[in-house]
Every structure is written in C-alpha cells, then in structure tokens.
Amino acid sequence: xxxxxxxxxxxxxxxxxxxxxxxxxxxxxxxxxxxxxxxxxxxxxxxxxxxxxxxxxxxxxxxxxxxxxxxxxxxxxxxxxxxxxxxxxxxxxxxxxxxxxxxxxxxxxxxxxxxxxxxxxxxxxxxxx
Amino acid sequence: xxxxxxxxxxxxxxxxxxxxxxxxxxxxxxxxxxxxxxxxxxxxxxxxxxxxxxxxxxxxxxxxxxxxxxxxxxxxxxxxxxxxxxxxxxxxxxxxxxxxxxxxxxxxxxxxxxxxxxxxxxxxxxxxx
Numbered sequence: 001x002x003x004x005x006x007x008x009x010x011x012x013x014x015x016x017x018x019x020x021x022x023x024x025x026x027x028x029x030x031x032x033x034x035x036x037x038x039x040x041x042x043x044x045x046x047x048x049x050x051x052x053x054x055x056x057x058x059x060x061x062x063x064x065x066x067x068x069x070x071x072x073x074x075x076x077x078x079x080x081x082x083x084x085x086x087x088x089x090x091x092x093x094x095x096x097x098x099x100x101x102x103x104x105x106x107x108x109x110x111x112x113x114x115x116x117x118x119x120x121x122x123x124x125x126x127x128x129x
Numbered sequence: 130x131x132x133x134x135x136x137x138x139x140x141x142x143x144x145x146x147x148x149x150x151x152x153x154x155x156x157x158x159x160x161x162x163x164x165x166x167x168x169x170x171x172x173x174x175x176x177x178x179x180x181x182x183x184x185x186x187x188x189x190x191x192x193x194x195x196x197x198x199x200x201x202x203x204x205x206x207x208x209x210x211x212x213x214x215x216x217x218x219x220x221x222x223x224x225x226x227x228x229x230x231x232x233x234x235x236x237x238x239x240x241x242x243x244x245x246x247x248x249x250x251x252x253x254x255x256x257x258x
Contacts, residue, residue, distance in 0.1 A: 036218070038238040038240065065222055065234060066202055066204050066222050068197030068198065068199075068204055069197065070197075073195055075195050075197055075204045075206055075220070077204055077220060077222040077234065077236070079234075089165070089234060089236050090236065091204070091206060091220030091222070091236050093194055093195050093206040093220070105194060105206065105208075105218060107206070107218050107219065107220050107236050107237060107238065108236060108238065109167040109236065109237065109238050109239050109240070110238050110239070110240035111167065111238070111239040111240050111243060114240060
C-alpha cells in the first residue's frame with residue numbers, strides 16, 4: 001500500500017516532536033490549526049505550540065503503535081514514557097491539508113499526570129522508589 | 130481501498146457496543162483478550178466485559194471519527210456523549226486474529242469522569258444548570 005499523504009505528514013510531525021525538535025514539528029502544523037485536546041480547544045499554532053512544549057520537555061521516550069491514513073485524515077497511536085508518568089499512551093486523529101495539520105483530535109489520559117502533580121505538591125516522589 | 134479484515138472486525142465491534150448490544154459486541158472479543166486500558170491491564174473476555182458494561186450503561190450517543198486498518202491491526206477513533214461527561218473521545222488500537230480482537234490499547238481521558246464522580250459525591254449536579 002502506497003503511503004497516504006495524510007499519514008506521511010502525521011508521521012513526519014510525530015518523528016519531529018518525539019525527536020524533541022519542536023521547530024521542525026511546527027512546520028507540519030497549520031497556522032490556524034484547531035486542536036481538541038483533553039483540557040479543551042486550542043486555536044492557532046501559537047496555542048498549539050504552548051500546549052506541546054511542556055510535553056516535549058518531560059518526554060523520555062516514544063514508541064509508535066500504529067499509523068494509518070488516507071488523502072486527508074490520519075491516525076497516529078503511540079505510547080510515551082515521561083518524567084512523571086511511565087506509560088502515557090496517546091492517539092492523534094488529524095486532518096491534513098497541503099502537508100499541514102489543520103485539525104487535531106488529541107486523546108490521552110490526564111489522570112496519571114494529575115495524580116503525579118498532586119503527589120509532587122505534597123513533596124513526595126512521583127513514584128515509589 | 131478494499132476494507133481490511135482488522136478494520137471490519139473493529140467496526141463491527143464498535144457498532145455493536147455503541148448500539149448497546151454487549152452480547153453481540155462480545156462475539157468480536159477473543160476469550161483471552163488482553164486490553165491495556167487507562168486504569169491498567171484487563172485479561173480475558175470476562176474482565177473486558179465488566180469494564181465495558183458500565184460504560185455502555187452511561188452511553189447516550191457515539192460518533193465515529195475515523196477507522197483504519199490492515200490485515201491484523203485497526204484503529205477506531207470516536208467521540209461519545211455520556212450521562213456524566215458530554216464529550217468523551219476515545220481511541221482503540223486493536224489486534225485482530227480470525228475475526229476477533231485479541232489485544233486492545235484503549236485510550237481515553239479519565240479526568241472528566243473522575244471530576245463528575247467527585248461532584249456527584251458532593252451531592253451537586255454533575256454539570257452546572
């Protein structure tokens with residue numbers, strides 16, 4: 001199966017940000033991107049970058065689980081290992097126009113991140129040693 | 130593009146459970162399914178059904194966002210409207226063998242469900258009127 005245009009863009013984006021190169025990653029993000037993330041809607045590349053930047057900071061490792069797509073839509077599923085949460089899988093369902101992501105539905109579980117934050121606020125280590 | 134075997138099974142499963150027919154849905158679940166869900170690993174069809182049943186109970190509506198697959202792997206992304214949470218999107222990345230799901234990586238955000246539970250425990254309505 002020939003690679004689909006949307007999958008190609010979604011994967012290029014994925015490899016850039018998981019390689020911690022947010023500048024390169026943002027080349028695949030449309031200026032007027034709309035992203036429905038767990039905490040609510042993000043509008044525009046600037047808001048989107050502000051959402052991704054802290055995540056890239058805490059990213060230790062990412063592992064691609066699946067990537068599919070057609071001409072305009074792609075889905076990328078991956079697991080991440082982060083500083084506060086050892087396994088934080090996510091799925092991104094994106095719309096791609098002219099090689100850029102114009103819409104993203106971003107799905108992940110905020111619960112373990114919130115739990116790690118609460119633990120940190122209590123001055124305890126995030127995970128038992 | 131001809132429909133892929135894994136996508137076909139994943140969609141048949143999706144349509145059955147979102148149609149609130151858990152008996153029909155379980156026909157697409159392998160007896161020894163392993164499911165990595167946000168709260169941890171589920172093993173076997175019985176545990177999996179016990180995980181899905183309460184969700185089917187609170188389901189008001191589901192809307193398919195994307196479905197892709199190949200011979201053995203499929204990804205289904207959808208948004209759900211539930212009694213406690215008005216929009217709870219999810220992604221399932223599944224492995225299919227002989228028309229049954231043998232492995233599922235189930236991704237959704239538990240945070241709004243936990244918030245609704247806390248609100249309910251305080252005797253307040255789940256959403257402001």
